[in-house]
Amino acid sequence: MSSEFFDALETRDPAAREAALMAALPEQIAHAQSSSPAYTELLVGVDANAITSRAALATLPLTRKSSLAAAQAARRALRLGGFAAGMPRRIFQSPGPLYEPEPDADGADPWRVARALHAAGIRAGQLAHVGFSYHLTPAGAMMEAGLRAIGAASFPGGIGNTELQLQALLDLQPEAYAGTPSLLRILLEKAAEGGHVLPYLQCALVSGEACPPALVAWFSARGVDAYQCYATADLGLIAYQTTAREGLVVDEGVIVEIVRPGSAEPVPDGEVGEVIVTTLSAGYPLIRFATGDLSAVLAGASPCGRTNQRLRGWLGRADQSAKVRGMFVHAGQVAEVLARCGQRGRARLIVDGELANDRMCLQLEAAPAEGLVEQLQTALRDITKLRGEVELLAAGSLPNDGRVIEDRRPV
Structure with a gap:
């Protein structure tokens, strides 16, 4: 040797x-x-x-x-x-x-x-x-x-x-x-x-x-x-x-x-x-x-x-969260939404908007299916206690960076 x-x-x-x-x-x-x-x-x-x-x-x-x-x-x-x-x-x-x-x-x-x-x-x-x-x-x-x-x-x-x-x-x-x-x-x-x-x-x-x-x-x-x-x-x-x-x-x-x-x-x-x-x-x-x-x-x-x-080496932290309309949203809640709806694709919760007007949109790599968007919106509201939109994307659309919650609001 x-x-x-x-x-x-x-x-x-x-x-x-x-x-x-x-x-x-x-x-x-x-x-x-x-x-x-x-x-x-x-x-x-x-x-x-x-x-x-x-x-x-x-x-x-x-x-x-x-x-x-x-x-x-x-x-x-x-x-x-x-x-x-x-x-x-x-x-x-x-x-x-x-x-x-x-x-x-x-x-x-x-x-x-x-x-x-x-x-x-x-x-x-x-x-x-x-x-x-x-x-x-x-x-x-x-x-x-x-x-x-x-x-x-x-x-x-x-x-x-x-x-x-x-x-x-x-x-x-x-x-x-x-x-x-x-x-x-x-x-x-x-x-x-x-x-x-x-x-x-x-x-x-x-x-x-x-x-x-x-x-x-x-x-x-x-x-x-x-x-x-x-x-x-x-x-x-x-x-x-x-x-x-x-x-x-x-x-x-x-x-x-x-x-x-x-x-x-x-x-x-x-x-x-x-x-x-x-x-x-x-x-x-x-x-x-x-x-x-x-x-x-x-x-x-x-x-x-x-x-x-x-x-690959250290690429960041997995414990992601954001405060939306006074409530914290965590990466684990996004995973729970997907699990409830039987989805395994890459997903990202986008938070944007201005002061007192926060908006959430769950982006998910998934094929369109009847009722899926509504099902995801319901699960998102039930789990986070917040309303949000859902956008279905083609596979490979989201970056491969491990980010599950992206806060785009101005600091």
Whole structure:
């Protein structure tokens, strides 16, 4: 196996990978039902042995991040709202507040970040400057665990104290960086202002913020190859960038679905929707976790040789809403309108008009049928408590951007 790959899992035959993931799924469902009080309730009546395909997985309810926060607030007697399986080794906090456990207490790399670090070019024996917070949130610990798993050392720089961090870069001469792209840029700019060069710093894994191609090129011009990863405190690594720089390759330890925003229904590959992740973590067995992020599946395998599913990257947020005539309308309500009328086409609720004269129009890609427009108008009024027009469009008329509610009113 070439050192380009972290392990043999990355180049598996896609059918063999899918079979392995689906074989592991019933055991994970059963584990969640028996070990997580929250999933004992959420998955009551579910036959875990029957969940052996993506179609079967899609019948299970979503778990939204807001569900975790609400459960933690309402059920303090059950640590972490009852979603964790057993006592975690460490618990962290994200804004909200939302508390997240270290997902696998016995794992050397509990968030599975080593795979992304390796893809970014970081190797055993190197030193990485970690520019993520070590206070309250787990990002610093996530990177440090991954670095330790691949045999690399870490300098826990954290955030802030840029003068001290720059001094550490000059003194320790790390080969790699793992942190936010904004801090890396600040450190490189401060080095240049002081007349310093950092020729030994050659690779970086960045996350937590957008890192557009222009910024990647800026880093490259200063000798640093920067790669991105998509990870969350709840799930660990979801997907990561490789030398091909064509989308993000999905991690081997998760099952990713893309669903229509506001619903739990998977969309065809290539269509933008919400990223849903089922993790195979034993300590924090999140099932169909709705991230709130938009993305889409890229067709084909990566030119780098990795054969797993690829995502286009972060394309926006799925939790869309608009206030119309004093009432909030949500993407989930649009999905409910379509479901009530048996429609599965791409849809968009357009909100426009002027002050005190809001108008709604539901645009739907669907073939004309007798009574369909009236049926949709009735469902829209019943579900949103607001009147709106309906416009049927030909397939492919609406943009493939995951947007379900478009507010065109002047600010």
